[in-house]
Structure formats: C-alpha cells, structure tokens
Amino acid sequence: MSHHDTPSLIPAVTATGAPAPELPWRPITGMALVVLVCWLMPLEALKNDHSLYPLALHTLSEIFAVVVAALVFAVAWNTYARERPSNILILACGFLGVGLLDFGHALSYRGMPDLVTPASAEKAIDFWLAARYLSAATLLTVALRPWTPLQKSATRYRLLAGVLAGTALIFVLQLFFPSIWPRTFIEGQGLTAFKIGAELGVIAMLALAAIRFRQLHRQGAAFDAANLFAASMIGILSELCFTLYASVYDLFNLVGHIYKIVAYLFIYRAIFVASVRDPYQRLKVAVAKRKQAEHKIEHLAYHDPLTELPNRLLLRDRLEQAMVWADRSHTRVALIFIDIDNFKTINDSLGHTVGDALLKKLATCLQGSLRSTDTLSRQGGDEFVLLVPGLNSSEDCTPILSKIMSDIQAPIVIDNTEITTSASIGIALYPDDGANFDTLLQKADTAMYKAKEAGRNAYRFFDETMNSEVVANLSLRNGLRRALDNDQFVLHYQPQIDLASGTVIGVEALIRWQHPELGLMAPGRFITVAEESGLIVPIGEWVIQEACRQAACWQRAGLPKIVVAVNLSAIQFRRGDVEHTVVRALDASGLDPQFLELELTESILLQGTDSVFTTVRELKKLGVKFSIDDFGTGYSSLSYLKRFAVDKLKIDQSFVRDLTHDSDDAAIIRAIVQMAHSLGLRTIAEGVENENVLEQLRGFGCNEAQGYHFERPMSAEAMSDYLEKSRQSLALALAANN
Numbered sequence: 174m175s176h177h178d179t180p181s182l183i184p185a186v187t188a189t190g191a192p193a194p195e196l197p198w199r200p201i202t203g204m205a206l207v208v209l210v211c212w213l214m215p216l217e218a219l220k221n222d223h224s225l226y227p228l229a230l231h232t233l234s235e236i237f238a239v240v241v242a243a244l245v246f247a248v249a250w251n252t253y254a255r256e257r258p259s260n261i262l263i264l265a266c267g268f269l270g271v272g273l274l275d276f277g278h279a280l281s282y283r284g285m286p287d288l289v290t291p292a293s294a295e296k297a298i299d300f301w302l303a304a305r306y307l308s309a310a311t312l313l314t315v316a317l318r319p320w321t322p323l324q325k326s327a328t329r330y331r332l333l334a335g336v337l338a339g340t341a342l343i344f345v346l347q348l349f350f351p352s353i354w355p356r357t358f359i360e361g362q363g364l365t366a367f368k369i370g371a372e373l374g375v376i377a378m379l380a381l382a383a384i385r386f387r388q389l390h391r392q393g394a395a396f397d398a399a400n401l402f403a404a405s406m407i408g409i410l411s412e413l414c415f416t417l418y419a420s421v422y423d424l425f426n427l428v429g430h431i432y433k434i435v436a437y438l439f440i441y442r443a444i445f446v447a448s449v450r451d452p453y454q455r456l457k458v459a460v461a462k463r464k465q466a467e468h469k470i471e472h473l474a475y476h477d478p479l480t481e482l483p484n485r486l487l488l489r490d491r492l493e494q495a496m497v498w499a500d501r502s503h504t505r506v507a508l509i510f511i512d513i514d515n516f517k518t519i520n521d522s523l524g525h526t527v528g529d530a531l532l533k534k535l536a537t538c539l540q541g542s543l544r545s546t547d548t549l550s551r552q553g554g555d556e557f558v559l560l561v562p563g564l565n566s567s568e569d570c571t572p573i574l575s576k577i578m579s580d581i582q583a584p585i586v587i588d589n590t591e592i593t594t595s596a597s598i599g600i601a602l603y604p605d606d607g608a609n610f611d612t613l614l615q616k617a618d619t620a621m622y623k624a625k626e627a628g629r630n631a632y633r634f635f636d637e638t639m640n641s642e643v644v645a646n647l648s649l650r651n652g653l654r655r656a657l658d659n660d661q662f663v664l665h666y667q668p669q670i671d672l673a674s675g676t677v678i679g680v681e682a683l684i685r686w687q688h689p690e691l692g693l694m695a696p697g698r699f700i701t702v703a704e705e706s707g708l709i710v711p712i713g714e715w716v717i718q719e720a721c722r723q724a725a726c727w728q729r730a731g732l733p734k735i736v737v738a739v740n741l742s743a744i745q746f747r748r749g750d751v752e753h754t755v756v757r758a759l760d761a762s763g764l765d766p767q768f769l770e771l772e773l774t775e776s777i778l779l780q781g782t783d784s785v786f787t788t789v790r791e792l793k794k795l796g797v798k799f800s801i802d803d804f805g806t807g808y809s810s811l812s813y814l815k816r817f818a819v820d821k822l823k824i825d826q827s828f829v830r831d832l833t834h835d836s837d838d839a840a841i842i843r844a845i846v847q848m849a850h851s852l853g854l855r856t857i858a859e860g861v862e863n864e865n866v867l868e869q870l871r872g873f874g875c876n877e878a879q880g881y882h883f884e885r886p887m888s889a890e891a892m893s894d895y896l897e898k899s900r901q902s903l904a905l906a907l908a909a910n911n
C-alpha cells in the first residue's frame with residue numbers, strides 16, 4: 174500500500190489534538206421522529222393543503238440550498254492546499270454540480286416561467302433526481318476513498334471541468350431531449366414506480382455512506398466524519414419524505430426540502446471544519462509551539478542551563494542598564510566576583526553530579542538573600558558574579574558580602590554528605606574602577622585572586638596597585654616566553670663547603686635572567702610567574718641541561734670534581750617529565766650521575782603522588798643524589814624522609830641567619846642535625862654569613878655550609894677561576910703535607 178493509499182486515520186483525537194466530536198445523534202433522532210409523526214398521523218387535511226408549501230417558499234428554500242451548496246464549493250475550493258485530502262475537492266466539485274442541478278430543479282418547478290421548455294412536475298423531478306444522485310454519489314465516494322492528498326495539482330481542474338461538463342450535459346439532455354428519461358410523474362396518477370425506486374436507490378447509497386462514515390468515526394478519522402455522517406442520515410430522512418408525498422405542495426415536500434438544506438449545512442460544516450477551522454487551529458497550535466520554542470531558545474541564550482541563573486550575556490545587559498541608572502541617580506554599581514574555594518577538590522573527590530548539585534544549591538541559597546534589583550549570574554565553573562546597583566559607597570556592600578560569605582559557609586547536605594565550603598570574593602565598583610563590563614569584570618576577577626592569595630574565605634575590593642601588579646605580571650610572563658628563545662637565562666653558582674675539610678665539594682646552580690632593560694634579575698622576581706604560566710617546565714629543563722653541561726665541562730678542564738645542585742619546582746613534577754629530562758641532560762653532557770644533586774622542596778614531596786616517588790627511585794638507581802631544600806620551614810614530615818630516602822637535608826637560612834641570637838633556632842638546627850645523622854643523612858646549612866654562625870654549625874656537627882661568608886653566587890667563569898684556585902690550594906696543601 175502506497176503512502177497515499179493509507180487511510181488518514183488517527184485514534185481518538187482530531188488533527189488539532191482536540192477530542193473527536195460525538196456523532197450528532199440528537200438532531201438526527203429528532204428529525205427522524207418528525208418524519209415518523211408526519212407519516213403516522215392522519216394529516217389528510219395538511220397533506221392536501223396546497224398552500225403549505227407554495228411556489229414562492231419552494232423557490233426561496235431552493236435558493237437557500239443552492240447558496241449553501243455554492244458555499245461548500247467556494248470555501249473548499251478557495252482554501253484548498255496541496256497537502257489537504259483530495260476528498261475535500263470531490264465534495265467541493267460534487268456540490269457545485271448539486272447546486273447547479275438544484276437550481277435547474279427550482280427553475281423547472283411547476284408555476285415557474287419557461288426554461289427552454291415549460292416548467293412541469295416531471296421536469297423538476299428529473300433535475301431533482303439528478304441532483305440527489307450526484308449528492309449521494311459524492312458522499313459515498315468520499316466515504317469510501319482514502320482521505321489523502323492529490324498526486325497532481327492539475328487533477329483539481331480536471332475534476333471541476335468534469336463536474337461542470339456532466340452537469341451541462343444533464344441540462345442539455347433535460348431541456349432538449351426530455352423524452353430519453355424514464356417517466357417519473359404522470360399527471361393525475363402521481364409518482365411512477367421508477368421515481369420511487371430511484372429515491373430508494375439514493376437512500377441506499379446514502380445509507381452505505383452513513384455506515385462507512387460511522388465506521389471511520391469510530392476508528393478516529395482525522396476528518397470530520399461526524400458531520401458527514403449526519404449529512405448522510407439527514408439526507409436519507411429527506412429522501413424518505415420524497416417517497417411519501419402525494420402533492421408537491423404538501424407537508425412531506427416541505428419537510429423533505431428543509432431536511433435537504435439541513436443535510437447541506439452539515440456538509441458545509443464538515444467542509445468548514447476541514448478547510449478553515451482545523452487548519453486554523455493547527456496554525457494556532459504551531460504558532461504557540463513556535464513561540465514556546467522561541468521563548469526557550471531565548472531563555473537558553475541568556476541563562477546558564479545548570480542553575481537557570483542569568484549568564485554573562487544577560488549580566489552584561491543588566492550592568493549596562495544599571496550604569497545608565499547609576500549615572501542619573503549618582504549612585505554606584507558593584508560587580509561582585511564570587512569563586513567557590515576548593516570546588517575542584519569537591520568535584521574531583523565526590524563526583525561531577527555532587528559538584529553540579531552543590532552549584533545549584535548555592536545558586537538557590539544566594540538568590541534567596543538578594544534584592545529583586547540585584548542580579549546573580551553564573552559565569553561557568555564555580556564562578557558566580559553578582560551585580561548590585563544603587564549603592565552610595567563601597568561600605569554599602571559590606572552587609573551583602575557578609576551575608577554571601579555566611580550563606581556559602583553554611584553546611585549543605587547532598588546525597589547524605591555534608592559539604593562545607595567558602596568563597597573568595599572580589600569587588601569592582603562603577604564608576605570608580607571602570608566604565609564598562611569587561612573592565613569591571615576583569616578588575617573584580619583580579620580582586621578575587623587577591624582574596625584567594627590572602628588565604629581564601631575572604632573578600633577584597635579592587636585597588637589600582639592590584640592592577641599594576643597584574644600588568645607587571647603579564648609583561649613578565651610575555652618576557653619570560655621570549656627570554657627562553659633569546660637565551661637570556663644564565664646560571665650562577667654558589668660554592669658549598671665541606672666543614673670538616675674546608676674544601677668546596679659542590680655548587681648550587683641558581684638561575685638569573687639577563688633582562689634586556691631591567692638588567693640581571695634574581696629568580697625571586699620571576700619564578701612564581703614562570704610557575705603560574707607553566708613556563709617553569711621548559712625553563713627548568715634548560716637549567717638541568719646547562720648545569721650538567723657546565724659541571725662536565727669543569728671536570729674535563731681538570732678542576733676538582735664537585736656536585737652540582739639544581740632546584741626543582743613542584744610544577745615540573747606535575748606537568749613535566751623530570752625523569753626523562755634528567756636522563757637526557759646526563760646523556761648529552763656525559764656527566765656522571767653521582768655529580769648531580771636535585772633539590773626537592775617539601776611541596777614536591779607533599780604531592781605524594783606515585784609518579785614523584787617513581788621518578789626519585791629511578792634516578793637514585795642511576796646514582797643521582799637528592800636533597801630537601803628549605804628543610805624545617807614546611808611540614809618536615811619524617812615519613813617522607815623515610816619513603817624517599819633522600820641524601821641530604823638543607824637547613825633553611827631563616828634558622829641559620831639568627832642562629833647566634835636566637836636560642837630556638839639553635840635548638841631547631843641541633844635537632845635537625847642530630848635527626849639527620851641518626852637517619853644517615855648529611856646536612857647543609859644555607860645562608861651562612863659570618864664566622865660565628867659557622868663556628869656554631871661546626872659545633873652542632875653540621876656537614877656542609879653555603880653562604881655569603883664563603884662566596885656569593887657567581888658566574889660560570891668566576892666559578893671556574895674559584896675552582897681553579899681551590900685546586901691549586903689543595904695541591905699546595907697536599908705538597909706541604911707530603
């Protein structure tokens with residue numbers, strides 16, 4: 174079965190989604206009762222009353238019927254569209270023909286002027302029967318045909334032409350060759366058996382149509398089967414009247430004509446429903462759906478899908494409006510950047526679903542304590558931005574900020590887990606800190622970072638010093654990128670002295686940046702920026718390679734064999750591949766691994782990841798040495814001393830510096846040295862600036878020392894000279910001993 178053959182049926186509801194109308198049994202039954210009463214009652218007087226249905230009334234009723242038939246055609250034909258069922262066109266054209274034949278009937282009625290031939294009962298009956306058959310055939314056709322669209326649009330014109338030609342033929346035959354028709358009425362005798370039989374034929378066709386329409390209605394037809402069913406049934410009642418009448422002026426004739434008009438009206442209703450009401454309803458539904466979809470799209474464009482809060486776009490718009498209002502009312506607008514502390518940890522440890530639920534709850538909670546004029550938006554991730562208009566001064570913000578902070582700190586229960594968090598908040602004010610959205614947002618963001626740096630769970634108002642820091646950092650970051658490509662880094666070396674022998678046994682490699690404008694820059698000014706930007710990874714790689722190369726170079730030059738110590742950053746372990754870098758540097762330089770020492774900070778060890786452990790273990794296998802830098806300042810956990818099996822502890826210079834005046838520092842150093850020795854580790858004190866300190870360190874049993882008291886960090890050439898001198902004095906001492 175092709176697509177077009179499929180009956181256009183849908184269950185229970187119509188095309189517009191409304192429930193299918195009930196069959197109109199009430200008018201049908203009422204009208205049937207009227208016919209029954211007329212038939213059963215002895216109404217001889219009425220039946221013979223010729224004034225009951227006079228010519229004028231007949232003409233009037235027929236004109237009305239013709240008008241309704243014409244309306245059926247006009248509405249259906251003019252509103253027809255290709256996707257509509259072709260049966261609508263069949264009804265349209267069929268009823269155009271019916272209307273024309275009814276017109277012929279009205280003009281032929283006895284008492285009307287001549288239309289080619291004189292008017293007569295038989296002439297009127299012949300037109301009448303033709304109209305009845307055409308109407309019954311039309312209804313039966315649409316009852317039996319599937320309600321599918323036409324294959325070709327030209328068919329509609331062919332159909333119209335066919336109906337018009339057929340009707341014209343009937344007119345011609347009736348007017349010019351009336352004798353070819355069987356007799357239907359004989360003056361003085363009344364209706365012929367043919368006429369009655371013909372009416373019964375119409376009744377049979379209409380009955381078939383009615384049965385089919387009822388069936389289709391039950392199956393939930395997508396067209397108005399109920400009204401077409403009523404039209405067929407009332408058509409049958411009308412026809413029954415015409416099998417019962419004795420005079421063309423009697424009661425049955427009157428009732429039959431009225432019923433015919435009612436049947437036409439039901440067809441008109443069906444056509445109107447199919448051609449106007451239903452399409453209009455569908456259009457209304459489609460427009461409503463479209464509006465809904467548009468509304469949804471608009472909502473999505475301006476809101477964050479997770480929290481339903483306004484997004485950046487809407488926030489920008491609201492800020493622009495708020496700025497205009499602030500200008501007029503001489504008030505301020507605050508843009509408050511809220512970043513949830515440790516959100517990443519919560520997300521990673523409890524999962525994204527919990528993370529999302531937390532953000533939603535925070536959003537609801539925050540929104541609950543804001544005024545209707547404030548706008549809370551989500552920028553993505555764990556960042557919210559709040560817009561507060563109508564402030565007189567920055568102090569007006571304080572109550573809001575305290576409220577936000579306490580709201581965020583309140584414990585939130587998700588999936589039976591209680592989560593407590595906090596926020597770092599940065600505030601920028603309009604017009605004080607900027608005159609547009611981007612500037613204000615960036616400044617609020619900068620202030621938020623300052624709050625984070627200050628230990629989180631804090632808020633900071635933006636001030637210009639923050640900005641200059643940011644600008645400086647930015648130019649530093651860009652400069653660092655170029656520095657690596659342009660070979661602007663150099664290593665300086667500081668000797669490490671063995672306290673027992675007084676000889677140099679190692680050097681610490683310390684990076685310097687030969688800045689084209691700012692001169693030689695110490696690492697304290699750029700290492701943090703390099704770490705933040707990740708540039709520490711390639712920079713650190715260069716340091717290892719250069720230190721190994723230089724150490725191997727000194728050894729090849731016959732200078733004393735010393736260990737070169739290199740600082741490593743935690744970021745290098747997190748983002749880089751330390752093991753491969755070191756192995757490559759050793760291979761390239763040819764340096765024996767035992768002359769390389771890597772200085773680890775406690776933060777590296779605290780990462781506690783297996784990869785740090787594996788790297789240390791693998792490099793130790795090669796012979797590389799490890800020391801812990803700045804020992805004593807961090808957690809100084811004994812467990813990682815055991816786990817990582819380092820070789821040396823580097824006592825932080827903050828303890829060494831005040832050693833002679835501060836008894837606590839002395840106690841700490843003594844304890845570190847004792848502990849290191851009992852674990853079989855060597856100790857080195859850094860920052861040794863005078864002889865007194867040195868003496869005390871010797872007294873504690875510290876193995877090595879490094880500091881300005883011996884030498885400041887120096888260039889590679891200066892270090893070569895230093896090593897050369899050290900070699901010579903060693904040779905002299907040996908010669909003297911011998």
Ligand SMILES: Nc1nc2c(ncn2[C@@H]2O[C@@H]3COP(=O)(O)O[C@H]4[C@@H](O)[C@H](n5cnc6c(=O)[nH]c(N)nc65)O[C@@H]4COP(=O)(O)O[C@H]3[C@H]2O)c(=O)[nH]1
Pocket residue numbers: 667682683684695696697700713716740741742802803826859860861862879880881882886
């Ligand atoms: N006041 C005083 N200071 C002394 C004395 N003796 C040495 N110093 C300074 O103390 C720092 C010792 O290095 P650090 O503790 O590893 O601390 C280093 C280290 O953490 C880092 N750093 C240096 N080079 C590198 C590198 O190549 N990679 C990494 N990741 N960090 C590096 O930068 C820090 C600072 O390095 P520098 O500025 O070169 O500063 C050096 C050194 O010049 C002294 O007697 N008195």
